[in-house]
Amino acid sequence: MTRTPLRAADLSAMLAANVPAFAAHVLPAGHRHGGHWRCGGVDGSPGQSLALHLHGDKAGVWHDFATGETGDALDLVAAVLFRGNTRDAMAWARQWLEVGNGTAAPSPPRKAPEAVQASAGADDAARRRKALALFLNGQERIAGTPAGEYLAARGIMLAELERQPRALRFHPECWCQEIGRPLPAMLAAITDGAGEHVGTHRTWLAEDGGGWRKAPLRDAKKTLGRYAGGFIPLWRGASGKPLRDAPAGEVVAMAEGIETALSVVLACPELRVFAAVALANMGSVVLPAAVSRVILCADNDGENPKAAALLERAADRFAAEGREVRIARPPVGKDFNDTLRAELPA
Incomplete structure:
Protein backbone atom coordinates (compact mmCIF):
# COMPACT_ATOMS: atom_id res chain seq x y z
CA MET A 1 0.00 0.00 0.00
CA THR A 2 1.40 3.39 -1.00
CA ARG A 3 1.52 5.96 1.75
CA THR A 4 0.43 9.47 0.83
CA PRO A 5 3.29 11.94 1.38
CA LEU A 6 2.77 14.36 4.24
CA ARG A 7 1.80 17.82 3.06
CA ALA A 8 3.09 21.11 4.47
CA ALA A 9 -0.13 21.58 6.48
CA ASP A 10 0.24 18.08 7.97
CA LEU A 11 3.82 18.72 9.03
CA SER A 12 2.91 22.09 10.51
CA ALA A 13 0.10 20.52 12.54
CA MET A 14 2.46 17.81 13.84
CA LEU A 15 5.04 20.41 14.84
CA ALA A 16 2.29 22.40 16.60
CA ALA A 17 1.30 19.28 18.56
CA ASN A 18 4.86 19.19 19.93
CA VAL A 19 5.34 22.93 20.11
CA PRO A 20 7.02 23.28 23.57
CA ALA A 21 9.86 20.96 22.58
CA PHE A 22 9.90 22.32 19.04
CA ALA A 23 10.17 25.91 20.28
CA ALA A 24 13.11 25.16 22.55
CA HIS A 25 14.86 23.33 19.71
CA VAL A 26 14.39 25.93 16.97
CA LEU A 27 14.71 29.04 19.18
CA PRO A 28 17.04 28.01 22.03
CA ALA A 29 17.72 31.62 23.06
CA GLY A 30 13.99 32.16 23.69
CA HIS A 31 12.07 31.73 26.91
CA ARG A 32 8.60 30.80 28.11
CA HIS A 33 6.39 33.77 28.98
CA GLY A 34 2.85 32.78 29.95
CA GLY A 35 1.35 30.85 27.07
CA HIS A 36 4.03 31.93 24.58
CA TRP A 37 7.64 31.23 23.66
CA ARG A 38 9.37 34.59 23.29
CA CYS A 39 12.49 35.70 21.48
CA GLY A 40 13.79 38.76 19.64
CA GLY A 41 12.94 37.65 16.10
CA VAL A 42 13.50 34.98 13.46
CA ASP A 43 17.24 35.54 13.87
CA GLY A 44 16.84 33.68 17.18
CA SER A 45 18.17 36.55 19.28
CA PRO A 46 17.06 36.99 22.90
CA GLY A 47 14.14 39.36 23.34
CA GLN A 48 10.37 39.62 23.38
CA SER A 49 9.05 40.82 20.03
CA LEU A 50 8.42 37.37 18.51
CA ALA A 51 5.67 35.39 20.23
CA LEU A 52 4.95 31.70 19.47
CA HIS A 53 1.71 30.24 20.86
CA LEU A 54 2.35 27.14 22.96
CA HIS A 55 -1.20 25.98 23.67
CA GLY A 56 -4.76 25.94 22.38
CA ASP A 57 -6.14 26.41 18.90
CA LYS A 58 -3.28 28.77 18.00
CA ALA A 59 -0.47 26.42 19.06
CA GLY A 60 2.40 26.81 16.59
CA VAL A 61 1.19 30.19 15.28
CA TRP A 62 3.74 32.99 15.71
CA HIS A 63 3.88 36.74 15.18
CA ASP A 64 6.83 39.13 15.19
CA PHE A 65 5.41 42.42 16.45
CA ALA A 66 8.53 44.32 15.36
CA THR A 67 8.37 43.34 11.68
CA GLY A 68 4.79 42.17 11.20
CA GLU A 69 5.91 38.69 10.06
CA THR A 70 3.58 35.84 11.01
CA GLY A 71 2.90 32.22 10.11
CA ASP A 72 2.54 28.64 11.30
CA ALA A 73 5.13 26.28 12.78
CA LEU A 74 6.53 25.20 9.42
CA ASP A 75 6.84 28.82 8.32
CA LEU A 76 8.90 29.42 11.47
CA VAL A 77 11.30 26.60 10.58
CA ALA A 78 11.72 28.06 7.11
CA ALA A 79 12.30 31.59 8.45
CA VAL A 80 14.67 30.63 11.27
CA LEU A 81 16.71 27.83 9.69
CA PHE A 82 16.42 28.03 5.90
CA ARG A 83 16.01 31.69 4.89
CA GLY A 84 12.39 31.13 3.89
CA ASN A 85 12.91 27.89 1.89
CA THR A 86 9.76 25.83 2.57
CA ARG A 87 10.99 22.68 0.81
CA ASP A 88 14.06 22.45 3.03
CA ALA A 89 11.89 23.22 6.06
CA MET A 90 9.58 20.30 5.20
CA ALA A 91 12.53 17.91 4.89
CA TRP A 92 13.87 19.09 8.25
CA ALA A 93 10.44 18.70 9.88
CA ARG A 94 10.08 15.10 8.60
CA GLN A 95 13.41 14.20 10.16
CA TRP A 96 12.75 15.99 13.46
CA LEU A 97 9.31 14.36 13.72
CA GLU A 98 10.81 10.99 12.69
CA VAL A 99 8.38 10.60 9.82
CA GLY A 100 11.05 10.77 7.12
CA ASN A 101 10.60 9.63 3.54
CA GLY A 102 14.03 8.06 3.30
CA THR A 103 15.87 11.17 2.12
CA ALA A 104 18.32 13.04 4.27
CA ALA A 105 17.18 16.40 5.59
CA PRO A 106 19.34 19.39 4.70
CA SER A 107 21.43 20.91 7.42
CA PRO A 108 20.65 24.51 8.30
CA PRO A 109 23.28 26.91 6.93
CA ARG A 110 26.09 27.08 9.47
CA LYS A 111 28.13 30.13 10.29
CA ALA A 112 31.89 30.02 10.21
CA PRO A 113 33.41 30.00 13.73
CA GLU A 114 34.53 33.60 13.44
CA ALA A 115 31.01 34.65 12.45
CA VAL A 116 29.45 33.16 15.57
CA GLN A 117 30.74 36.17 17.45
CA ALA A 118 28.91 38.63 15.22
CA SER A 119 30.79 41.77 14.41
CA TYR A 227 20.25 57.62 14.62
CA ALA A 228 23.82 58.89 15.07
CA GLY A 229 24.52 61.11 12.06
CA GLY A 230 20.99 60.55 10.72
CA PHE A 231 17.77 62.54 10.92
CA ILE A 232 14.01 62.32 10.32
CA PRO A 233 13.28 64.15 7.03
CA LEU A 234 9.89 65.70 7.71
CA TRP A 235 9.63 68.38 5.03
CA ARG A 236 11.44 69.13 1.75
CA GLY A 237 10.62 72.81 1.66
CA ALA A 238 10.24 74.99 -1.41
CA SER A 239 12.37 72.82 -3.71
CA GLY A 240 10.41 69.64 -3.00
CA LYS A 241 13.53 67.61 -3.86
CA PRO A 242 15.26 64.87 -1.85
CA LEU A 243 18.19 66.13 0.18
CA ARG A 244 20.72 64.46 -2.11
CA ASP A 245 19.30 66.53 -5.00
CA ALA A 246 18.87 69.77 -3.05
CA PRO A 247 19.63 72.92 -5.05
CA ALA A 248 22.66 75.05 -4.24
CA GLY A 249 21.98 77.51 -1.44
CA GLU A 250 19.49 75.24 0.32
CA VAL A 251 18.40 76.19 3.87
CA VAL A 252 17.78 73.49 6.48
CA ALA A 253 15.94 73.98 9.77
CA MET A 254 16.80 71.34 12.32
CA ALA A 255 14.89 70.69 15.56
CA GLU A 256 15.40 68.09 18.23
CA GLY A 257 12.07 66.22 18.29
CA ILE A 258 9.36 65.34 15.79
CA GLU A 259 6.65 67.51 17.35
CA THR A 260 8.91 70.57 17.51
CA ALA A 261 10.05 70.07 13.92
CA LEU A 262 6.47 69.69 12.64
CA SER A 263 5.55 72.91 14.43
CA VAL A 264 8.32 74.64 12.47
CA VAL A 265 6.98 73.09 9.25
CA LEU A 266 3.53 74.56 9.89
CA ALA A 267 5.02 77.99 10.57
CA CYS A 268 7.58 77.97 7.72
CA PRO A 269 6.62 75.41 5.05
CA GLU A 270 9.12 76.94 2.64
CA LEU A 271 11.97 75.50 4.73
CA ARG A 272 13.44 72.02 4.58
CA VAL A 273 12.90 70.68 8.12
CA PHE A 274 14.54 67.77 9.95
CA ALA A 275 14.20 66.26 13.41
CA ALA A 276 17.59 65.25 14.77
CA VAL A 277 16.01 62.86 17.35
CA ALA A 278 18.29 64.17 20.11
CA LEU A 279 20.14 67.40 20.81
CA ALA A 280 23.39 65.45 21.09
CA ASN A 281 22.92 64.29 17.49
CA MET A 282 22.48 67.74 15.93
CA GLY A 283 26.21 68.21 15.54
CA SER A 284 26.59 64.78 13.93
CA VAL A 285 24.05 65.13 11.09
CA VAL A 286 25.77 64.84 7.71
CA LEU A 287 24.64 67.44 5.16
CA PRO A 288 25.54 67.79 1.47
CA ALA A 289 27.54 70.74 0.16
CA ALA A 290 24.39 72.27 -1.37
CA VAL A 291 23.15 73.27 2.10
CA SER A 292 24.54 76.75 2.70
CA ARG A 293 22.56 77.74 5.80
CA VAL A 294 21.50 75.78 8.89
CA ILE A 295 18.90 77.02 11.35
CA LEU A 296 19.18 75.23 14.69
CA CYS A 297 15.74 75.34 16.34
CA ALA A 298 16.77 75.23 19.98
CA ASP A 299 14.65 74.70 23.07
CA ASN A 300 14.55 77.22 25.90
CA ASP A 301 16.50 75.03 28.31
CA GLY A 302 17.20 77.75 30.85
CA GLU A 303 20.54 77.52 32.59
CA ASN A 304 21.43 74.07 31.30
CA PRO A 305 25.19 74.01 30.58
CA LYS A 306 25.11 70.59 28.95
CA ALA A 307 22.40 71.62 26.47
CA ALA A 308 24.24 74.86 25.75
CA ALA A 309 27.47 72.96 25.08
CA LEU A 310 25.77 70.52 22.69
CA LEU A 311 24.11 73.36 20.79
CA GLU A 312 27.39 75.24 20.54
CA ARG A 313 29.12 72.07 19.30
CA ALA A 314 26.56 71.72 16.51
CA ALA A 315 26.83 75.37 15.54
CA ASP A 316 30.64 75.24 15.48
CA ARG A 317 30.65 72.07 13.40
CA PHE A 318 28.40 73.49 10.65
CA ALA A 319 30.21 76.83 10.70
CA ALA A 320 33.52 74.99 10.26
CA GLU A 321 32.05 73.44 7.10
CA GLY A 322 31.57 76.94 5.70
CA ARG A 323 27.81 77.16 6.29
CA GLU A 324 25.93 80.09 7.76
CA VAL A 325 24.46 79.10 11.12
CA ARG A 326 21.55 80.66 12.96
CA ILE A 327 20.07 79.66 16.29
CA ALA A 328 16.31 80.19 16.60
CA ARG A 329 14.52 80.00 19.95
CA PRO A 330 10.77 79.90 20.59
CA PRO A 331 9.25 83.17 21.76
CA VAL A 332 6.82 81.32 24.03
CA GLY A 333 7.32 78.17 26.07
CA LYS A 334 10.07 75.59 26.09
CA ASP A 335 9.98 74.65 22.40
CA PHE A 336 8.29 75.64 19.15
CA ASN A 337 5.42 73.24 19.79
CA ASP A 338 4.63 75.23 22.96
CA THR A 339 4.62 78.37 20.81
CA LEU A 340 2.30 76.74 18.28
CA ARG A 341 -0.18 75.66 20.94
CA ALA A 342 -0.08 79.06 22.62
CA GLU A 343 -1.24 80.62 19.36
CA LEU A 344 -4.23 78.29 18.98
CA PRO A 345 -7.72 79.62 19.83
CA ALA A 346 -8.75 78.86 23.39
Whole structure:
Protein backbone atom coordinates (compact mmCIF):
# COMPACT_ATOMS: atom_id res chain seq x y z
CA MET A 1 0.00 0.00 0.00
CA THR A 2 1.40 3.39 -1.00
CA ARG A 3 1.52 5.96 1.75
CA THR A 4 0.43 9.47 0.83
CA PRO A 5 3.29 11.94 1.38
CA LEU A 6 2.77 14.36 4.24
CA ARG A 7 1.80 17.82 3.06
CA ALA A 8 3.09 21.11 4.47
CA ALA A 9 -0.13 21.58 6.48
CA ASP A 10 0.24 18.08 7.97
CA LEU A 11 3.82 18.72 9.03
CA SER A 12 2.91 22.09 10.51
CA ALA A 13 0.10 20.52 12.54
CA MET A 14 2.46 17.81 13.84
CA LEU A 15 5.04 20.41 14.84
CA ALA A 16 2.29 22.40 16.60
CA ALA A 17 1.30 19.28 18.56
CA ASN A 18 4.86 19.19 19.93
CA VAL A 19 5.34 22.93 20.11
CA PRO A 20 7.02 23.28 23.57
CA ALA A 21 9.86 20.96 22.58
CA PHE A 22 9.90 22.32 19.04
CA ALA A 23 10.17 25.91 20.28
CA ALA A 24 13.11 25.16 22.55
CA HIS A 25 14.86 23.33 19.71
CA VAL A 26 14.39 25.93 16.97
CA LEU A 27 14.71 29.04 19.18
CA PRO A 28 17.04 28.01 22.03
CA ALA A 29 17.72 31.62 23.06
CA GLY A 30 13.99 32.16 23.69
CA HIS A 31 12.07 31.73 26.91
CA ARG A 32 8.60 30.80 28.11
CA HIS A 33 6.39 33.77 28.98
CA GLY A 34 2.85 32.78 29.95
CA GLY A 35 1.35 30.85 27.07
CA HIS A 36 4.03 31.93 24.58
CA TRP A 37 7.64 31.23 23.66
CA ARG A 38 9.37 34.59 23.29
CA CYS A 39 12.49 35.70 21.48
CA GLY A 40 13.79 38.76 19.64
CA GLY A 41 12.94 37.65 16.10
CA VAL A 42 13.50 34.98 13.46
CA ASP A 43 17.24 35.54 13.87
CA GLY A 44 16.84 33.68 17.18
CA SER A 45 18.17 36.55 19.28
CA PRO A 46 17.06 36.99 22.90
CA GLY A 47 14.14 39.36 23.34
CA GLN A 48 10.37 39.62 23.38
CA SER A 49 9.05 40.82 20.03
CA LEU A 50 8.42 37.37 18.51
CA ALA A 51 5.67 35.39 20.23
CA LEU A 52 4.95 31.70 19.47
CA HIS A 53 1.71 30.24 20.86
CA LEU A 54 2.35 27.14 22.96
CA HIS A 55 -1.20 25.98 23.67
CA GLY A 56 -4.76 25.94 22.38
CA ASP A 57 -6.14 26.41 18.90
CA LYS A 58 -3.28 28.77 18.00
CA ALA A 59 -0.47 26.42 19.06
CA GLY A 60 2.40 26.81 16.59
CA VAL A 61 1.19 30.19 15.28
CA TRP A 62 3.74 32.99 15.71
CA HIS A 63 3.88 36.74 15.18
CA ASP A 64 6.83 39.13 15.19
CA PHE A 65 5.41 42.42 16.45
CA ALA A 66 8.53 44.32 15.36
CA THR A 67 8.37 43.34 11.68
CA GLY A 68 4.79 42.17 11.20
CA GLU A 69 5.91 38.69 10.06
CA THR A 70 3.58 35.84 11.01
CA GLY A 71 2.90 32.22 10.11
CA ASP A 72 2.54 28.64 11.30
CA ALA A 73 5.13 26.28 12.78
CA LEU A 74 6.53 25.20 9.42
CA ASP A 75 6.84 28.82 8.32
CA LEU A 76 8.90 29.42 11.47
CA VAL A 77 11.30 26.60 10.58
CA ALA A 78 11.72 28.06 7.11
CA ALA A 79 12.30 31.59 8.45
CA VAL A 80 14.67 30.63 11.27
CA LEU A 81 16.71 27.83 9.69
CA PHE A 82 16.42 28.03 5.90
CA ARG A 83 16.01 31.69 4.89
CA GLY A 84 12.39 31.13 3.89
CA ASN A 85 12.91 27.89 1.89
CA THR A 86 9.76 25.83 2.57
CA ARG A 87 10.99 22.68 0.81
CA ASP A 88 14.06 22.45 3.03
CA ALA A 89 11.89 23.22 6.06
CA MET A 90 9.58 20.30 5.20
CA ALA A 91 12.53 17.91 4.89
CA TRP A 92 13.87 19.09 8.25
CA ALA A 93 10.44 18.70 9.88
CA ARG A 94 10.08 15.10 8.60
CA GLN A 95 13.41 14.20 10.16
CA TRP A 96 12.75 15.99 13.46
CA LEU A 97 9.31 14.36 13.72
CA GLU A 98 10.81 10.99 12.69
CA VAL A 99 8.38 10.60 9.82
CA GLY A 100 11.05 10.77 7.12
CA ASN A 101 10.60 9.63 3.54
CA GLY A 102 14.03 8.06 3.30
CA THR A 103 15.87 11.17 2.12
CA ALA A 104 18.32 13.04 4.27
CA ALA A 105 17.18 16.40 5.59
CA PRO A 106 19.34 19.39 4.70
CA SER A 107 21.43 20.91 7.42
CA PRO A 108 20.65 24.51 8.30
CA PRO A 109 23.28 26.91 6.93
CA ARG A 110 26.09 27.08 9.47
CA LYS A 111 28.13 30.13 10.29
CA ALA A 112 31.89 30.02 10.21
CA PRO A 113 33.41 30.00 13.73
CA GLU A 114 34.53 33.60 13.44
CA ALA A 115 31.01 34.65 12.45
CA VAL A 116 29.45 33.16 15.57
CA GLN A 117 30.74 36.17 17.45
CA ALA A 118 28.91 38.63 15.22
CA SER A 119 30.79 41.77 14.41
CA ALA A 120 29.38 45.14 15.33
CA GLY A 121 28.87 45.84 11.64
CA ALA A 122 26.77 42.71 11.14
CA ASP A 123 24.71 43.51 14.21
CA ASP A 124 24.14 47.04 12.95
CA ALA A 125 23.03 45.77 9.55
CA ALA A 126 20.58 43.34 11.17
CA ARG A 127 19.08 46.10 13.33
CA ARG A 128 18.72 48.34 10.31
CA ARG A 129 16.90 45.62 8.38
CA LYS A 130 14.56 45.06 11.30
CA ALA A 131 13.99 48.80 11.65
CA LEU A 132 13.10 49.10 7.96
CA ALA A 133 10.77 46.10 8.16
CA LEU A 134 8.98 47.66 11.12
CA PHE A 135 8.52 50.96 9.30
CA LEU A 136 7.27 49.32 6.11
CA ASN A 137 4.76 47.32 8.15
CA GLY A 138 3.18 50.54 9.41
CA GLN A 139 0.19 52.25 7.84
CA GLU A 140 1.26 54.93 5.36
CA ARG A 141 -1.72 57.22 6.00
CA ILE A 142 -1.93 58.45 9.58
CA ALA A 143 -5.00 60.68 9.21
CA GLY A 144 -7.77 59.24 11.36
CA THR A 145 -5.38 57.01 13.31
CA PRO A 146 -4.22 57.45 16.93
CA ALA A 147 -0.99 58.95 15.54
CA GLY A 148 -2.92 61.63 13.70
CA GLU A 149 -5.04 62.33 16.77
CA TYR A 150 -1.94 62.51 18.95
CA LEU A 151 -0.39 65.15 16.68
CA ALA A 152 -3.68 67.07 16.54
CA ALA A 153 -3.74 67.13 20.34
CA ARG A 154 -0.32 68.79 20.14
CA GLY A 155 -1.77 71.43 17.80
CA ILE A 156 -0.21 69.86 14.71
CA MET A 157 -2.91 69.73 12.04
CA LEU A 158 -1.35 67.91 9.11
CA ALA A 159 -4.40 68.73 6.98
CA GLU A 160 -3.05 72.27 6.78
CA LEU A 161 -0.12 71.01 4.72
CA GLU A 162 -0.19 69.81 1.12
CA ARG A 163 0.63 66.27 2.18
CA GLN A 164 1.53 64.10 5.12
CA PRO A 165 5.29 63.74 5.67
CA ARG A 166 6.38 60.45 4.11
CA ALA A 167 8.68 59.80 7.04
CA LEU A 168 5.70 59.21 9.37
CA ARG A 169 3.58 56.06 9.69
CA PHE A 170 1.25 54.44 12.20
CA HIS A 171 1.54 50.95 13.69
CA PRO A 172 -1.43 49.59 15.66
CA GLU A 173 0.61 46.90 17.49
CA CYS A 174 4.23 47.92 17.97
CA TRP A 175 6.05 45.81 20.54
CA CYS A 176 6.96 47.68 23.75
CA GLN A 177 9.70 45.97 25.72
CA GLU A 178 9.03 48.06 28.82
CA ILE A 179 5.56 46.61 29.44
CA GLY A 180 5.96 43.33 27.54
CA ARG A 181 3.12 43.83 25.06
CA PRO A 182 2.34 45.79 21.89
CA LEU A 183 0.94 49.32 21.88
CA PRO A 184 -0.14 51.68 19.10
CA ALA A 185 2.78 53.79 17.96
CA MET A 186 3.74 56.61 15.63
CA LEU A 187 6.72 55.53 13.54
CA ALA A 188 9.28 57.83 11.95
CA ALA A 189 11.95 56.92 9.40
CA ILE A 190 15.51 57.93 10.26
CA THR A 191 17.70 58.33 7.19
CA ASP A 192 21.23 59.37 6.39
CA GLY A 193 22.31 62.03 3.91
CA ALA A 194 22.11 59.54 1.02
CA GLY A 195 18.48 58.76 1.86
CA GLU A 196 19.19 55.29 3.25
CA HIS A 197 16.91 54.09 6.07
CA VAL A 198 19.12 53.58 9.13
CA GLY A 199 16.59 53.44 11.99
CA THR A 200 12.96 53.74 13.02
CA HIS A 201 11.82 56.04 15.80
CA ARG A 202 8.82 54.88 17.85
CA THR A 203 6.45 57.04 19.91
CA TRP A 204 4.12 54.73 21.84
CA LEU A 205 0.59 56.04 22.34
CA ALA A 206 -2.22 55.48 24.83
CA GLU A 207 -5.77 56.79 25.07
CA ASP A 208 -6.96 58.73 28.08
CA GLY A 209 -10.08 60.76 28.78
CA GLY A 210 -8.85 63.54 26.52
CA GLY A 211 -7.87 61.42 23.52
CA TRP A 212 -4.59 59.92 22.34
CA ARG A 213 -1.45 60.95 24.18
CA LYS A 214 2.12 59.78 24.59
CA ALA A 215 1.93 56.51 26.55
CA PRO A 216 2.72 56.83 30.28
CA LEU A 217 5.98 54.89 30.09
CA ARG A 218 9.44 55.47 31.46
CA ASP A 219 10.66 55.66 27.83
CA ALA A 220 7.72 56.42 25.53
CA LYS A 221 10.11 57.24 22.67
CA LYS A 222 12.81 54.86 21.48
CA THR A 223 14.80 54.14 18.34
CA LEU A 224 15.27 50.78 16.64
CA GLY A 225 18.47 50.78 14.60
CA ARG A 226 20.64 53.88 14.93
CA TYR A 227 20.25 57.62 14.62
CA ALA A 228 23.82 58.89 15.07
CA GLY A 229 24.52 61.11 12.06
CA GLY A 230 20.99 60.55 10.72
CA PHE A 231 17.77 62.54 10.92
CA ILE A 232 14.01 62.32 10.32
CA PRO A 233 13.28 64.15 7.03
CA LEU A 234 9.89 65.70 7.71
CA TRP A 235 9.63 68.38 5.03
CA ARG A 236 11.44 69.13 1.75
CA GLY A 237 10.62 72.81 1.66
CA ALA A 238 10.24 74.99 -1.41
CA SER A 239 12.37 72.82 -3.71
CA GLY A 240 10.41 69.64 -3.00
CA LYS A 241 13.53 67.61 -3.86
CA PRO A 242 15.26 64.87 -1.85
CA LEU A 243 18.19 66.13 0.18
CA ARG A 244 20.72 64.46 -2.11
CA ASP A 245 19.30 66.53 -5.00
CA ALA A 246 18.87 69.77 -3.05
CA PRO A 247 19.63 72.92 -5.05
CA ALA A 248 22.66 75.05 -4.24
CA GLY A 249 21.98 77.51 -1.44
CA GLU A 250 19.49 75.24 0.32
CA VAL A 251 18.40 76.19 3.87
CA VAL A 252 17.78 73.49 6.48
CA ALA A 253 15.94 73.98 9.77
CA MET A 254 16.80 71.34 12.32
CA ALA A 255 14.89 70.69 15.56
CA GLU A 256 15.40 68.09 18.23
CA GLY A 257 12.07 66.22 18.29
CA ILE A 258 9.36 65.34 15.79
CA GLU A 259 6.65 67.51 17.35
CA THR A 260 8.91 70.57 17.51
CA ALA A 261 10.05 70.07 13.92
CA LEU A 262 6.47 69.69 12.64
CA SER A 263 5.55 72.91 14.43
CA VAL A 264 8.32 74.64 12.47
CA VAL A 265 6.98 73.09 9.25
CA LEU A 266 3.53 74.56 9.89
CA ALA A 267 5.02 77.99 10.57
CA CYS A 268 7.58 77.97 7.72
CA PRO A 269 6.62 75.41 5.05
CA GLU A 270 9.12 76.94 2.64
CA LEU A 271 11.97 75.50 4.73
CA ARG A 272 13.44 72.02 4.58
CA VAL A 273 12.90 70.68 8.12
CA PHE A 274 14.54 67.77 9.95
CA ALA A 275 14.20 66.26 13.41
CA ALA A 276 17.59 65.25 14.77
CA VAL A 277 16.01 62.86 17.35
CA ALA A 278 18.29 64.17 20.11
CA LEU A 279 20.14 67.40 20.81
CA ALA A 280 23.39 65.45 21.09
CA ASN A 281 22.92 64.29 17.49
CA MET A 282 22.48 67.74 15.93
CA GLY A 283 26.21 68.21 15.54
CA SER A 284 26.59 64.78 13.93
CA VAL A 285 24.05 65.13 11.09
CA VAL A 286 25.77 64.84 7.71
CA LEU A 287 24.64 67.44 5.16
CA PRO A 288 25.54 67.79 1.47
CA ALA A 289 27.54 70.74 0.16
CA ALA A 290 24.39 72.27 -1.37
CA VAL A 291 23.15 73.27 2.10
CA SER A 292 24.54 76.75 2.70
CA ARG A 293 22.56 77.74 5.80
CA VAL A 294 21.50 75.78 8.89
CA ILE A 295 18.90 77.02 11.35
CA LEU A 296 19.18 75.23 14.69
CA CYS A 297 15.74 75.34 16.34
CA ALA A 298 16.77 75.23 19.98
CA ASP A 299 14.65 74.70 23.07
CA ASN A 300 14.55 77.22 25.90
CA ASP A 301 16.50 75.03 28.31
CA GLY A 302 17.20 77.75 30.85
CA GLU A 303 20.54 77.52 32.59
CA ASN A 304 21.43 74.07 31.30
CA PRO A 305 25.19 74.01 30.58
CA LYS A 306 25.11 70.59 28.95
CA ALA A 307 22.40 71.62 26.47
CA ALA A 308 24.24 74.86 25.75
CA ALA A 309 27.47 72.96 25.08
CA LEU A 310 25.77 70.52 22.69
CA LEU A 311 24.11 73.36 20.79
CA GLU A 312 27.39 75.24 20.54
CA ARG A 313 29.12 72.07 19.30
CA ALA A 314 26.56 71.72 16.51
CA ALA A 315 26.83 75.37 15.54
CA ASP A 316 30.64 75.24 15.48
CA ARG A 317 30.65 72.07 13.40
CA PHE A 318 28.40 73.49 10.65
CA ALA A 319 30.21 76.83 10.70
CA ALA A 320 33.52 74.99 10.26
CA GLU A 321 32.05 73.44 7.10
CA GLY A 322 31.57 76.94 5.70
CA ARG A 323 27.81 77.16 6.29
CA GLU A 324 25.93 80.09 7.76
CA VAL A 325 24.46 79.10 11.12
CA ARG A 326 21.55 80.66 12.96
CA ILE A 327 20.07 79.66 16.29
CA ALA A 328 16.31 80.19 16.60
CA ARG A 329 14.52 80.00 19.95
CA PRO A 330 10.77 79.90 20.59
CA PRO A 331 9.25 83.17 21.76
CA VAL A 332 6.82 81.32 24.03
CA GLY A 333 7.32 78.17 26.07
CA LYS A 334 10.07 75.59 26.09
CA ASP A 335 9.98 74.65 22.40
CA PHE A 336 8.29 75.64 19.15
CA ASN A 337 5.42 73.24 19.79
CA ASP A 338 4.63 75.23 22.96
CA THR A 339 4.62 78.37 20.81
CA LEU A 340 2.30 76.74 18.28
CA ARG A 341 -0.18 75.66 20.94
CA ALA A 342 -0.08 79.06 22.62
CA GLU A 343 -1.24 80.62 19.36
CA LEU A 344 -4.23 78.29 18.98
CA PRO A 345 -7.72 79.62 19.83
CA ALA A 346 -8.75 78.86 23.39
